[in-house]
Amino acid sequence: MKRLLVISHAPTLATVSLRDAVIAGASDPEFFDGLVEVVAIEAxxxxxxxxxxxxxxxxxGTPVNFGYLSGALKHSFDSTYDALQGHVRRRPFSYWVHGRSDATGARRALDAITxxxxxxxxxxPFERLGDVGDDDLAAAREFxxxxxxxxLD
Structure with a gap:
């Protein structure tokens, strides 16, 4: 069984909703039962x-705080980065961000770190700005x- 690690900071209703939708999609039993284990950890x-x-x-996953990724997610990377270099090369990943008006800085930081x-x-990467509705949650689940x-490739 493959393990998908979800690391996120979700301090708002919008980020909790997005996180839960992403996890629901990644662990959909119709497609991934017995094949993918999703492990979620707070950043x-x-x-x-x-x-x-x-x-x-x-x-x-992260909210956009002052144009940047959350301090919580940054702390996770700061705590592990040196130990991971050279050991996680080519492993698949992506990320989602939620902001009010602009997520450019957060995306740039995540792109640099990864x-x-x-x-x-x-x-x-999945980006949503402003309020999160049902269509956004469906898209997050698909993501x-x-x-x-x-x-499974």
Whole structure:
């Protein structure tokens, strides 16, 4: 069974809703039962490199705070980055971000961090600005399923 590690910071209703939809898609029993195990960790608790090393792929999620990724997700990367370099190369990943008006800085930071770790982007990052509705949640669910499906290649 493949392990998909979901690391996110979800302090708002919108980010909780997006996270839950992404996880629901990635763990849909119709497609992934017995094939993909989804392990979700809050970003502030994701400081042990073993969690990353034990996973086959990653999904990261963050609100956009002051034009940047959340401090909680940054803390996870700061705590594990050096130990992971060279050990997670080419593992599949993607991420989602939610902001009010602009997510450029958060996306740029996540792109830089994941490029440094040499992770392999397998789905266009999922970005939502403003209020989150049912269509957004359906798209987030599909996004999660898309990333999980890459574990079955």
């Amino acid at each position: 502030l608790e994701a400081t042990d490199p073993r969690a990353y090393l034990d996973a086959d792929a990653y999904l990261f 490029t440094g770790l040499e992770l392999r982007l397998v789905a266009e 999660g399923a898309t990333v999980a499906a890459h574990l």
